[in-house]
Amino acid sequence: MSEVLSASALSAREALDADVVVVGSGAGGAVVAAELAEAGQRVIVVEEGAHVAPERYAHMRPSENMRHMWRDAGLTFALGLGDTPMINVMMGQCVGGSSVLTGGVCFRIPGSVMREWSTQHGLQGLREEAMTPYFEEVERAIHVEEVPAEMRSRGSALFVAGAQKLGYPVHPVRRNTRGCNGCGRCNFGCPHGAKLSVDVTYLPRALAAGARVFSDLRVDRVLRKGDRVAGVSGRALTGSARTPGSRLTIRARRVVVAAGAFASPLLLMRNGIGVRSGQVGRNLTVHPGFRVMARFDEPVRGWQGALQSVYLDAFEAERITMVGLFVPPGVLAATMPGIGRAHVARARTIPNLAIFGGMIHDDGGGRIIDLFGRPLMTYRMSPRDRAAVPVLMRRMAEIYFAAGAREVFLPVLGLGGIDADDLARIDLTRIKGRDLECGSQHPLGTCRMGVNAANSVVDPWGQAWDLRDLYVADGSILPSSLGVNPQQSIMSMALRIAWHLREQPLPG
Amino acid sequence: MTERDVADPPERLPAHDPHGRQRDSPGLVRRLSVIAEAVFSVGDLGPPPERLDWLRRELDDFLSRAGGQTRLVLSLAVWAVWLLAPLSCGRFRSLASLPIRERAYALSHLEDRFGAPVLAVKALLCVHYYEHPDVAREIGFDGQCLVPLRAPGAPP
Missing domain, CATH: 3.30.410 (Cholesterol Oxidase; domain 2)
Structure with a gap:
């Protein structure tokens, strides 16, 4: 994937414009980017982490991998309240996201969980029969065996x-x-290219279809025009200390936030999106x-x-x-x-x-x-x-x-x-x-999906209740925990949102 | 008492690395190195100096890439170990001034009573130390996918 560019090489004056900007290049963002780019939309993917090519991570020792490809060098902790242990929550921060750093385990969303989502959360579109085509397509694309x-x-x-x-x-x-x-x-990046993580599957597909992928860009602002989203802006990260540098702005007609259950709610709450529900950042499993x-x-x-x-x-x-x-x-x-x-x-x-x-x-x-x-x-x-x-x-x-x-x-x-x-x-x-x-390794649920703006952050198609054309498509939208490794579930939910967006005309 | 039994004064890392980058945490790396000498010791003998040098370089690089919050948490854990370990076994001296055997005893004592900071520090040290090819070989680990055959310090 030589086409991935570091945002630190871009000039702040450079005008970036797209139909869709996808924030995050992991299991959710990569799927959305590939599907929309292949549908002919102009897509830009931005990723806070660095781009470490497979031929480079193949030779990294685990500790090197942690310091180059994991958020906080693999040392992010959830503070345990009450009689709860301190929890080391490990998350990828690189092009390809946590998908590069999983054991590759793929489970469909368990039937009991989907029944709970449709009966208790009212999400009828997430019934087993409705989700099956998405599971099957993801399994085909990443060769689940x-x-x-x-x-x-x-x-x-x-x-x-x-x-x-x-x-x-x-x-x-x-x-x-x-x-x-x-x-x-x-879980330290497959050295043989045998694990079909999104950096070797969906992202190359997105690039081949004309998408542009920028690493080292920390998005911190969501731009608005009236009640619609108008793009994002963020700072390019430079050097090994990843110091924030020049500010870059990307104008887009749609924004898909897929930065994971840790970073997505932070971006939303810092921009006042979904905060009225009181649910942004909550319900973390x-x-x-x-x-x-x-x-x-x-x-x-x-x-x-x-x-x-x-x-x-x-x-x-x-x-x-x-x-x-x-x-x-x-x-x-x-x-x-x-x-x-x-x-x-x-x-x-x-x-x-x-x-x-x-x-x-x-x-x-x-x-x-x-x-x-x-x-x-x-x-x-x-x-x-x-x-x-x-x-x-x-x-x-x-x-x-x-x-x-x-x-x-x-x-x-x-x-x-x-x-x-x-x-x-x-x-x-x-x-x-x-x-x-x-x-x-499975933080989920902090921008949960629901049928009611009062107790959820996004609607049943992943769109923010209070900002049109801003979507969330990552593990943060899952309404409850799964009990199984979530990679395939996240990809399938993202695919469902991507196919929906493919059918929606872009706003003028 | 052997020559290695008396602790050397903890080495101070230069403020800049060989590439001219400013080091973020020279004091933290120095304290970690003193603790490592005891964690990986056998009796009065610490690990070979070459391995400790290698470990210091690895820790320095790791900490320069870890976020501020991570460095803060690790610094607190190291400080807790640094201050409490000698006190936990009634030694009113700094950890660095204790001979290796006593240092190991003090850390072990603290680990039994107040495990969390010791675990945090040990985890950071072990994750790096056991990647040294000679150490991996010594413990019978030959998973070359996890510890690729590369000269220590060579870039990936």
């Missing part, structure tokens, strides 16, 4: 064996890959995630095989989904207790460690706040979600012990490896939220 059993890592295979021993069925995940060799680093590690006597070498290959939904009634994963050795080492000799000794057991993740289909309770110009993310777990955490940890530990694990490391600060007897003794419900180690 099932991970074959032979590509499972030994860590995942052990988890599967333990789960089956306890009678829990485990299913293969589907991912957007073609020709994956299972080298286990999808994150799928609080907890990883459990297990040490086996045999070498596991969990980095060999697909990063994510299986999932377990046997605890859906308890709002828990478990999905396989692997993390770099440094992260594994960091989460094990010990300093000095004890730490070094534990680090040498990394080849014998297996790891699996569990996430909670959360009720929400998070919020993005603009605090004197600085963003602040907070999250308060509902009592139901909080009660699911000890259940999740116990079930995962039991599965590993059934698979023959020698000891298990729960995501609890200060708690070392425990054996099966310890697990039976420990009352996990008494562990305080502040002592839990929690992460998330």
Whole structure:
């Protein structure tokens, strides 16, 4: 994608004009850009992050990847309120967005969630039969396929064996890959071009259809003309410190905001859009995630095989989904207790460690706040979600012990490896939220869609209730959490909005 | 007492990196380096100086690209560890002035009682340290996709 230009190379006097400007180049924005450009509209995509080409990120170590391609170098936190842990919410900030940095797991929106949206939120257009064409088209465009059993890592295979021993069925995940060799680093950018993230699928399509893509541009203003949107303006970011430089303005007849559930509500609230509803930045859901590690006597070498290959939904009634994963050795080492000799000794057991993740289909309770110009993310777990955490940890530990694990490391600060007897003794419900180690890659819901301007930010087609021709098309519009990895859901919702926009004449 | 047992005075990074860019957090990197020496020590011995130099360069680059908010949170965590670790085990001296073995003991003591800041600092250190090819090799990690074979410091 050599056509991506850095906004820092543009002159402030340059007049930029388009039919549609798309703010954000991730799973939502890239889909909208490609579809509208292919429909003949003049499209400009602007992205706050840098453009890191696949041939460059292929050679980056994980920490390099974090500092070049993740928001806040991967260290964005949601402040836990009440008995809620601090949550590390990781989000992409690069051309292609988080899509470049996922494990590639693709789920359709679960039927139960779509039923909730149509019955409780009145969103009849989001019924399963209405959404199917969008799911199918996205699956075709990014080549969603099932991970074959032979590509499972030994860590995942052990988890599967333990789960089956306890009678829990485990299913293969589907991912957007073609020709994956299972080298286990999808979430730091696929080094082989096998993961079909939007930077190698939808964005090249958009460029081929004439769209222009500018990286390093932080949009902070939405321009208006009467009750309509008229474009956006922002500052070009320069240097490794990403210092704001010259201001650029893009005139457009339509604006599609697709900056993700963290940045989209900030842009809206700073421009007074949707604020009357009181919903902008609220209803944040994150799928609080907890990883459990297990040490086996045999070498596991969990980095060999697909990063994510299986999932377990046997605890859906308890709002828990478990999905396989692997993390770099440094992260594994960091989460094990010990300093000095004890730490070094534990680090040498990394080849014998297996790891699996569990996430909670959360009720929400998070919020993005603009605090004197600085963003602040907070999250308060509902009592139901909080009660699911000890259940999740116990079930995962039991599965590993059934698979023959020698000891298990729960995501609890200060708690070392425990054996099966310890697990039976420990009352996990008494562990305080502040002592839990929690992460998330799925922030959603902060500009939610609805049928009523009083309790939602955008209408059923993604248009802001109070500014015509401004649309939102990313994870922020989802009315509630999904309980599964959201990449394909975001793309399908964005596609639905894009096909709708394709049919709407551009404003004069 | 061995030669390495007595801590060297913490090295001060020059205010500018080799490319002439102003460093954002030389003091923070220096403190992190002192903590790293203990975290990755075995008995009285810290990691080889070459690895610590490499770690300092990596941390410096990482922090220069992290946002202000991230740097603030990390600075607070490092300060908490820096001040509380010696106190938590009754040593009324600065962390840097403690021999490596005592420094490790102090950090370990703090980790058992007040884990969050220690975890934050350890995470930052480990994420970088275990990417050093020699360290990866030592722990039996050979995932070349995650730690590409490249000379330390060579650009991607």
